[in-house]
Amino acid sequence: MDFSLTSIYVANGLGAVLTAVILAGNLWRVQSRNSENVAILVLLVLTLLNCLVDPCVFTSDGLLGDLPEYVNRLGNAWLYTSNMFCAFLWLFFLTKHSCGGISRTHLNVLIALLVLGSAGIVINAFSPFIYTFDSNNVYQRLWGYWVYTVIDYGMTLDSIVLYFLCRKKSGVLKYFPIWMYLIPLMIGTAVQTMFFGLSLISASLAVSMAGVFSSLQNELIFRDRLTGLYNRVYLDFHLKAFLNLRKMAVTGMMLDMNSFKKINDNFGHSVGDDALVNMAKILQISVGNSGVAIRYAGDEFIILLNTREQSVVDSCINSLNRNLEKFNSSSKAPYKLSVSYGQGLLDLQGHTIDEFIKTLDDNMYESKKAYYATNRPADRRGFRR
Missing domain, CATH: 3.30.70.270 (Reverse transcriptase/Diguanylate cyclase domain)
Incomplete structure (x- = not known):
């Protein structure tokens, strides 16, 4: 087996196990049914699915036949769409958790961006501008790749700006260690962007989610169980x-x-x-x-x-x-x-x-x-x- 594929299987396999364990230990959050918990759980599920889809995409890349071609095309479409929604769900969770959410106008702009981004993935299937596949079913980036990179990074940057604006207004009264999410994800994303052929985004997102849920677990000490307020x-x-x-x-x-x-x-x-x-x-x-x-x-x-x-x-x-x-x-x-x-x-x-x-x-x-x-x-x- 190719060494690069082995590393991809190991990294994403560990990421899948990590997210599955976190998910199993946090299913109780479904009972609360508030938008904050729903957002973070959906983000966790998407992370798990990404860790499973990523190795399939890399395995099918360069293989000929109907099945590998379908897996390569559908898998890449899923990953582009999922990464975009993951960035949005993180922003939604962080702002909801830290300052009660974002304005309706801001939310509508982000939703419109998600709709346009999803439409772009569909259009790419007929008129490639984000990525394409050569005659050997090998994935190739096109100029649209950078558009989606900007969207993902832009939403993440937006979440950071909104968080610090909230911190400025509330002072030391509200705090969430966002670096536990950002640092692993940014490192993984940057390395995968610079070195084509590596698969680190999904695995690094799994590490980020472990940091987020660890912080949420620690925060329970400061939360009233009945009302959800600080105690x-x-x-x-x-x-x-x-x-x-x-x-x-x-x-x-x-x-x-x-x-x-x-x-x-x-x-x-x-x-x-x-x-x-x-x-x-x-x-x-x-x-x-x-x-x-x-x-x-x-x-x-x-x-x-x-x-x-x-x-x-x-x-x-x-x-x-x-x-x-x-x-x-x-x-x-x-x-x-x-x-x-x-x-x-x-x-x-x-x-x-x-x-x-x-x-x-x-x-x-x-x-x-x-x-x-x-x-x-x-x-x-x-x-x-």
Whole structure:
């Protein structure tokens, strides 16, 4: 067997095994049915299929007969299309995970690019401009190859730009180690582009996916299982880290759901859990990429905003109120959602972390008292701290 083919079988075989193991260990993500998990799982499946298709394409290259020719043509068409969709799915996942997603206009542009790229693959079958095959069924690149390289790299670069724009807005509050995905993939892509005949993209993508899922697994420590928000472990970790960054421009808000005990008593704890999940979604939408929402304890939440400007804080509060009104007017849930909240600046030069949390709690308690001045107390705390 040719040495180059042997190396291709080994590299892609290991990539296929690696992605299959990761997939088997992450099937539970299908249950959540959110777009972020769907995107990363589809990306993983495409990576697995690429690792299987790539060796078939290289094996058939240069062989004559109907079957090798079909495999070579269909396999290359699949790989070009799949690589393009992999770049898109990575961008979609990263932006959804880090900053709640991209704008509708941006998404539509990317979808249009995918449609045009897919159409180009079909056109290439009749009028080659991306790649072609000579009389011996040997694959040859054409000028269109570089167009698809630009598309793939362009989407990846787009994801990096969007991520750092999000980081700039949210500061140190949001972080994802994108280098674990980018470095293996970029090395594999660059080497395969420079040295024709090597097959490293699919295998390097498998390594990248291992890095991504390893990071996601580590992140579970900081996630609340029910709501998907960050948890108190995340809060404690970052507040301690802030001690080394004294000049922090952070505003905190503590929120407590009004009449949550009444929801549990009247409709049961499963409905109460549903109320918590809906509140978490509302908080995430309201905060956007200006900060993070944290489930602090029970029906209490904390929002950290990467700003000290009251106008930004007021904008977040107004967005929260609008989203609560929208939910209460359109939802068929047997309950209404509202919150009492208190806010305060994070100033670690003159105050401790405990004093910061106490300030938020005291201000929230005053808001709670004002709420129950016009509403019958049905809260678990009953005006008690």
